[in-house]
Amino acid sequence: DTEVTQTPKHLVMGMTNKKSLKCEQHMGHRAMYWYKQKAKKPPELMFVYSYEKLSINESVPSRFSPECPNSSLLNLHLHALQPEDSALYLCASSQADTEAFFGQGTRLTVV
Amino acid sequence: GIQVEQSPPDLILQEGANSTLRCNFSDSVNNLQWFHQNPWGQLINLFYIPSGTKQNGRLSATTVATERYSLLYISSSQTTDSGVYFCAPRNTGFQKLVFGTGTRLLVSP
Numbered sequence: 001d002t003e004v005t006q007t008p009k010h011l012v013m014g015m016t017n018k019k020s021l022k023c024e025q026h027m028g029h030r031a032m033y034w035y036k037q038k039a040k041k042p043p044e045l046m047f048v049y050s051y052e053k054l055s056i057n058e059s060v061p062s063r064f065s066p067e068c069p070n071s072s073l074l075n076l077h078l079h080a081l082q083p084e085d086s087a088l089y090l091c092a093s094s095q096a097d098t099e100a101f102f103g104q105g106t107r108l109t110v111v
Numbered sequence: 112g113i114q115v116e117q118s119p120p121d122l123i124l125q126e127g128a129n130s131t132l133r134c135n136f137s138d139s140v141n142n143l144q145w146f147h148q149n150p151w152g153q154l155i156n157l158f159y160i161p162s163g164t165k166q167n168g169r170l171s172a173t174t175v176a177t178e179r180y181s182l183l184y185i186s187s188s189q190t191t192d193s194g195v196y197f198c199a200p201r202n203t204g205f206q207k208l209v210f211g212t213g214t215r216l217l218v219s220p
Contacts (some may be wrong), residue, residue: 002156031206037152042197042210056206088152092208097201098139100208105152106190 002027006091014111015081021106023074023091032074033100034066035090043090049074071086081110113138113202115211123217124188132183132214134198143174143200144208145183150194157183157196188218 004025013019023032031050035043048056049068063085065077074091086109094100114137123173124130124172135141142161144152158165158172165172169188198211200210 033208042213043154045207050204050206090152090154090162096206097206099142099144099156100199101156102146102154107152 002101004093004103005067006089006106007010008106009026009104010078010107010109011083012109012111013078015083018077019049020078021076021089021091021108023076023093023103024072025093025101026072027093027095027101028035028071029093029101030071031094033073033092033094034076035092035102037088037090037105039087047076064092078108081108083110086110112141112207113200113209115198115200115209116198117198117211117214119214120212121215123219126130126188126190126220128188128214129186129190130136131185132185132196132216134181134200134201135184135213136179136181136198136211137205140179140200141203141205143145143176143181143198144153145172145181146197146199147192148195148197148213154197185216188216190218190220192216193218204210 034046037043047066052068067075088105090102091103092103112186145157196214
C-alpha cells in the first residue's frame with residue numbers, strides 16, 4: 001500500500017477563519033512533507049518533518065503552522081490566510097530520502 | 112539551491128506518436144523521480160531512478176547522474192497520457208525533493 005490520504009479534498013475559508021489540513025500514511029515512513037502548488041507552477045516545498053521533528057521550514061509565513069502528532073499524521077493549521085494563499089496543498093511521505101509518495105491534495109480557496 | 116529545468120515546456124502529440132522529455136539539474140543528486148500530474152492534481156509516481164534505465168510498459172526513463180540529466184520516453188502515446196510531467200531530483204545530503212519546471216503534454220486523438 002503506497003497511499004497517502006489527505007482531507008479535505010476541497011476547502012473554502014474566509015480570511016478570519018481557522019482551519020486544518022490533515023495527512024495520513026501507514027507505510028511506516030519517517031519523513032513527511034507539505035508542498036504548495038499554484039496554478040501552472042511546480043509544487044514548492046513548505047515543510048519537512050523527520051522522525052516527527054520539524055527539520056525544514058522554507059521561510060513559510062507564520063499563518064501556516066505545521067504539526068506532526070505521531071509518525072503517521074501530519075497537520076497544517078491555517079489562520080488569517082490571504083487570497084493569494086489559495087492553492088493546491090500536497091502532502092507526501094518517504095522513508096528517509098528514498099521514493100516519495102503524494103496524496104491527492106487539498107484545493108484551498110481563501111475568500 | 113539546485114536548479115531543475117525541463118524541456119520542452121509544452122508538447123502536443125497525435126495519438127500513437129513517441130516523445131522524449133528532458134530534465135537537466137544543476138547539482139549532484141541522490142535520486143530522482145518522475146511524476147505525472149493528472150488534471151485533478153494527483154501526482155502519480157512513474158519512476159524512481161537514481162541512475163541507469165528503467166522501463167514500465169510504454170514508458171521508460173534514463174538518468175545519467177554524472178552528466179546531470181534524466182530522460183523520460185513515452186512510446187505510442189495515448190490521450191490518457193495528457194497532463195503535466197515533472198522530474199524531481201533530491202540533492203545529495205538534503206531532504207528536499209525539488210520539482211522541475213514541468214512539461215505540459217497534450218495527446219490528441
